[in-house]
Amino acid sequence: MTKFRHLIWMLIATGGLILSASQSQAQMRQPDVGDQPGLLPDESVELDPQFRKTAVLYRTNEPPGTIIISTQDRHLYLVQGNGRALRYGIGVGREGFQWQGLLNITRKAEWPDWTPPPEMIARQPYLPRFMAGGPGNPLGARAMYLGTTVYRIHGTNRPDTIGTAVSSGCFRLVNADVADLYERVPVGTKVIVRQKPEL
16 A cells, blocks of 8 residues: 555656646747737836835935846835935746846937847847837837846836836836836936845
């Protein structure tokens, strides 16, 4: 009887491993739902109240003008000083594409063109090799480029993805919010990306 139970548990465990592996492979082949070139943004999408731009109490030792991104909470904070910040709802990288670090904004662009990097093309060969800026561009109305990486803080033509983890590592805001942030921060702005809240 004990051997029979052991055999049953081994079969269940093996089945679970096979299912898990096949799901992981399927995820790697799935298109990035956040990259839909040519799709015009649905302006009727209403953000969940927690992801709407708002002034909040925010304790930090970072100076005013610093951007702090909390990928876990799906929020971007622009430090205002005196214990306050502007909080924006964001979309973040999906599992396997999240990261953390300290960078600066090295470039800004209005209605940026989009050239998907080779790694993204390899994962999603259906993507265009180049797309001019405009409402159907996945980078949206504004982009702020982070260091020498391929990552950006940018707008989106998919406002329904704010508050989710679907991107290839960039941080997306609705177009109205990214335009607001764009006007508030210069090139050189310090950007801190955190996976978990500061203790």
